[in-house]
Amino acid sequence: MRGVLLRIENLRVAVRDKLILKGVNLEIGDGEIHAIFGPNGSGKSTLAMAIIGHPDYRIVSGRMIFDGEDITEKPIYERARMGISIAFQNPPKLHGIKLKDLLARIASENGVGERFLEIVDKLNISQEHLSRYVNVGFSGGEVKRCELVQALASNPKLMILDEPDSGVDVENLELIGSFLTESLRGRSALIITHHGYILRHLKPVKAHVLIDGAIACEGDPELILNRIMRDGYRWCERCRLMRSG
Amino acid sequence: MQVDEERLREALSKPAEHGDDLNLEEFEHESVEKVEVDEDVRKRGLEVGVDLNKASSLTTFLQVDHEIAYKTVQKQFREDIELMSIREALERYSWVRERFWSLVDPYADKYTAYNALKPAGGFFLRILEGRRLHMPIQACFLSYSPGIIQSVHNIIVAEPGSEACIITGCTMRKRDQKGLHIGVTEILVKPGAKLNYTMIHKWGPSFHVRPRTGIVLEEGAVFSYNYVLLGSVGSFQSKPSARLEGGGATISMSNIIYLDGSSRMDLGGDCSISGGGDRAELTSNAVVLDRAKLVLRGRISCEADNGRGHISCRGLMLSDEAEIYAIPELISRKMNASLTHEAAIGRISEDQLMYLMARGLSREEAESLIVRGFLDVSPLNLPSFLEEAIKKVIDLAVKGF
Numbered sequence: 001m002r003g004v005l006l007r008i009e010n011l012r013v014a015v016r017d018k019l020i021l022k023g024v025n026l027e028i029g030d031g032e033i034h035a036i037f038g039p040n041g042s043g044k045s046t047l048a049m050a051i052i053g054h055p056d057y058r059i060v061s062g063r064m065i066f067d068g069e070d071i072t073e074k075p076i077y078e079r080a081r082m083g084i085s086i087a088f089q090n091p092p093k094l095h096g097i098k099l100k101d102l103l104a105r106i107a108s109e110n111g112v113g114e115r116f117l118e119i120v121d122k123l124n125i126s127q128e129h130l131s132r133y134v135n136v137g138f139s140g141g142e143v144k145r146c147e148l149v150q151a152l153a154s155n156p157k158l159m160i161l162d163e164p165d166s167g168v169d170v171e172n173l174e175l176i177g178s179f180l181t182e183s184l185r186g187r188s189a190l191i192i193t194h195h196g197y198i199l200r201h202l203k204p205v206k207a208h209v210l211i212d213g214a215i216a217c218e219g220d221p222e223l224i225l226n227r228i229m230r231d232g233y234r235w236c237e238r239c240r241l242m243r244s245g
Numbered sequence: 246m247q248v249d250e251e252r253l254r255e256a257l258s259k260p261a262e263h264g265d266d267l268n269l270e271e272f273e274h275e276s277v278e279k280v281e282v283d284e285d286v287r288k289r290g291l292e293v294g295v296d297l298n299k300a301s302s303l304t305t306f307l308q309v310d311h312e313i314a315y316k317t318v319q320k321q322f323r324e325d326i327e328l329m330s331i332r333e334a335l336e337r338y339s340w341v342r343e344r345f346w347s348l349v350d351p352y353a354d355k356y357t358a359y360n361a362l363k364p365a366g367g368f369f370l371r372i373l374e375g376r377r378l379h380m381p382i383q384a385c386f387l388s389y390s391p392g393i394i395q396s397v398h399n400i401i402v403a404e405p406g407s408e409a410c411i412i413t414g415c416t417m418r419k420r421d422q423k424g425l426h427i428g429v430t431e432i433l434v435k436p437g438a439k440l441n442y443t444m445i446h447k448w449g450p451s452f453h454v455r456p457r458t459g460i461v462l463e464e465g466a467v468f469s470y471n472y473v474l475l476g477s478v479g480s481f482q483s484k485p486s487a488r489l490e491g492g493g494a495t496i497s498m499s500n501i502i503y504l505d506g507s508s509r510m511d512l513g514g515d516c517s518i519s520g521g522g523d524r525a526e527l528t529s530n531a532v533v534l535d536r537a538k539l540v541l542r543g544r545i546s547c548e549a550d551n552g553r554g555h556i557s558c559r560g561l562m563l564s565d566e567a568e569i570y571a572i573p574e575l576i577s578r579k580m581n582a583s584l585t586h587e588a589a590i591g592r593i594s595e596d597q598l599m600y601l602m603a604r605g606l607s608r609e610e611a612e613s614l615i616v617r618g619f620l621d622v623s624p625l626n627l628p629s630f631l632e633e634a635i636k637k638v639i640d641l642a643v644k645g646f
Contacts, residue, residue, distance in 0.1 A: 052603050054599055054603075055599075056599075075602075076599065076602045076603055077602040077603075077605050077606055077607050077608075080602070080603055080604060080605035081605045085603075085604075086603055088600070088603075091600055092594065092596040092597050092600050094597055094600070094601075094615070094618065095559070095618060095619070096615070096617070096618025096619050096620070096621040097614060097615070097618040097621075098621075098623070102601075102604070102614075105606075105614075106604050106605065109605060110605070133618075150604060154604065154605060
């Protein structure tokens with residue numbers, strides 16, 4: 001049996017004074033890919049931010065165990081150094097910091113060295129793109145690929161992908177999909193996706209549906225996605241009510 | 246141009262239009278110490294990007310206080326450029342005498358007047374027609390004696406079709422030294438010439454600086470004027486002015502400033518476009534910390550068809566006691582001219598910090614990367630040796646970050 005890499009226990013998270021996550025439980029095993037579905041505002045990105053340790057996302061109660069260690073109180077950069085990485089949905093622009101310089105730094109601090117250049121090649125990132133400032137003047141597809149290469153340059157144990165398929169054209173989606181299929185092999189990942197396009201390429205072992213800050217449903221990703229596509233998230237709402245009733 | 250001594254004496258009491266007013270009586274006028282070019286002086290040179298040790302450049306010019314200590318041009322370049330003291334050039338060429346003080350008004354204020362009354366060195370540099378030089382021409386001015394006014398006057402002429410890159414470093418011997426540097430520089434970029442003129446300055450908290458620069462660009466000339474100041478300065482005031490006269494000329498003036506301590510700096514740039522299709526761009530990237538106060542004045546006026554101008558100012562505040570005051574001015578007198586400006590001043594964005602920290606950088610490491618990024622010189626498209634030199638200087642200056 002595979003070991004558990006990340007265990008989230010009854011996690012409640014507030015942003016400013018508003019409670020967003022209202023008791024989330026989740027387990028991701030070594031080498032497992034999990035998907036999170038949920039309507040807008042259900043708390044998907046909040047869950048991602050809470051896992052990476054963004055200080056604006058305050059843990060009200062519950063805990064997170066990563067690789068056998070309680071990380072609930074650990075700062076964001078320590079979690080990154082332990083092997084949690086993220087591809088952000090809407091990353092900021094970094095004027096003055098070139099993509100190649102940032103990548104070289106992330107790679108060297110994680111013992112990846114020059115090997116990050118292989119990832120650069122696979123993601124079809126040009127020299128010109130590498131010498132631009134991070135996210136400044138990037139197209140939608142370039143932003144996503146830039147996030148993926150950064151997230152992987154640290155050779156993480158767990159990769160969180162926040163909407164890797166939103167705002168991306170078909171060609172980029174194909175590229176990202178086949179790239180992730182290969183790169184996530186043997187790695188754990190949590191993929192947040194609103195419309196599930198990326199799941200044409202990736203096959204998670206399990207999907208979790210987040211509704212109003214709690215996991216409303218869990219199970220086979222394909223079945224759940226098909227049902228959501230057919231009946232919308234109202235189906236999950238009913239399901240949750242039935243379960244709680 | 247002949248100067249009128251009586252008018253100059255009157256102008257000696259005239260404060261500059263901007264910046265702190267200094268009492269010139271409080272400074273020494275003569276060099277009181279015997280100048281020695283030792284390891285210490287060479288080290289100061291390196292801090293402002295000028296390597297006095299090796300033949301790494303095409304020329305080396307070093308002036309310490311009022312004396313020219315070195316003036317060498319490598320043999321193979323003696324057909325390409327002329328480098329001599331300003332005094333020698335004035336004696337040799339009548340056209341230099343006519344040009345002298347034609348681009349900077351000697352009666353403008355007490356600093357120009359002082360410089361005209363008490364000239365004490367400076368260089369004349371002429372890049373000959375059609376010569377394209379791929380190595381830097383370097384010059385260094387060092388204030389050595391405590392309390393001294395270093396008053397230099399330089400003339401640079403880029404003859405038609407020539408290309409060159411000049412780096413001047415200005416600094417002083419001791420960090421706590423008092424003094425005043427008045428540097429008058431007149432630059433003429435003739436048709437089709439390309440000139441890159443980069444200044445790197447490093448001063449101290451009791452040192453005052455009043456550069457006065459006038460530039461003319463003739464038809465199709467391309468001129469980059471880059472000013473880098475790192476660290477502290479007692480007070481600084483300068484507003485280099487450029488006239489674009491010939492049509493199809495391009496100027497970019499870029500300031501990279503990292504100002505700390507109780508420094509007071511008033512830095513401007515003034516471009517007037519009078520040739521059709523000329524382009525002017527003024528860019529300032531400034532980081533202020535401690536109690537430093539910085540005024541950035543950018544002014545572009547356009548009187549020519551299809552002139553283009555852009556002023557951009559980005560300021561990073563690292564202290565609540567520091568201040569940045571940005572004043573962009575655009576004056577258009579043509580319907581088809583296009584003049585724009587943008588300014589953004591703020592602290593380090595928390596979003597950027599979190600983004601970098603999520604990649605494993607500590608807060609301090611992330612801050613350092615953002616501050617250094619702010620001072621990035623790569624958009625200036627400098628020759629690589631110059632970019633490297635400035636990077637090294639920046640690394641030394643922002644060690645705390």
